[in-house]
Amino acid sequence: xxxxxxxxxxxxxxxxxxxxxxxxxxxxxxxxxxxxxxxxxxxxxxxxxxxxxxxxxxxxxxxxxxxxxxxxxxxxxxxxxxxxxxxxxxxxxxxxxxxxxxxxxxxxxxxxxxxxxxxxxxxxxxxxxxxxxxxxxxxxxxxxxxxxxxxxxxxxxxxxxxxx
Numbered sequence: 347x348x349x350x351x352x353x354x355x356x357x358x359x360x361x362x363x364x365x366x367x368x369x370x371x372x373x374x375x376x377x378x379x380x381x382x383x384x385x386x387x388x389x390x391x392x393x394x395x396x397x398x399x400x401x402x403x404x405x406x407x408x409x410x411x412x413x414x415x416x417x418x419x420x421x422x423x424x425x426x427x428x429x430x431x432x433x434x435x436x437x438x439x440x441x442x443x444x445x446x447x448x449x450x451x452x453x454x455x456x457x458x459x460x461x462x463x464x465x466x467x468x469x470x471x472x473x474x475x476x477x478x479x480x481x482x483x484x485x486x487x488x489x490x491x492x493x494x495x496x497x498x499x500x501x502x503x504x505x506x507x508x509x510x
Contacts, residue, residue, distance in 0.1 A: 350475045353468070355467075365477075366454065369453050370452045370486065381420075389408075389483070391408065408490070409476070412433075413430055413433060426443070440461035
C-alpha cells in the first residue's frame with residue numbers, strides 16, 4: 347500500500363494530516379474537481395451554501411463527517427483554505443488547505459488539515475488517503491470505491507506512524 351499522508355503533532359491536543367499526490371489531469375480540471383459541488387459529491391462530500399470567500403457552507407463527507415465551514419481563501423487555481431467545524435463542537439475548528447501546482451505528468455495536490463484531535467489523527471490520516479484515492483478515480487473517469495474496508499485496513503498503518 348502506498349502511503350499518501352503524513353501526520354504531525356501541533357500541540358498537546360491537536361495535530362495535522364498532510365496528504366499529497368500527483369493526478370493525471372491539468373490544474374484547471376483538478377481545481378474544478380476540488381471546488382465545484384457537483385464534482386465534490388462524486389469523490390468527497392455533498393456541499394451546499396455560499397462557496398465564495400467569506401461564505402458559509404455545510405458539508406457531508408463520504409466518511410460520515412458532517413458540519414459547517416467557511417471559505418477563507420480562494421486563489422484559483424492554486425490555493426483554497428477552509429475552516430470547518432461540527433455543529434456540536436463549534437469551538438473545535440479545523441483548517442483545510444489545498445494547494446495545486448502543475449508538474450510533469452499532471453497536477454500535484456497537497457491537502458493539509460490542521461486542528462485534528464490527536465486521538466483521531468490516525469483515522470483522519472486513513473480517511474484523507476481514501477479521499478485522495480477517490481479523487482484519483484474521479485479524475486480518471488471512474489466511480490469512487492465505496493468499500494469501507496479500505497479505510498479500516500489503513501488505520502493500523504497510520505497508528506503505527508504515530509508510534510501508537
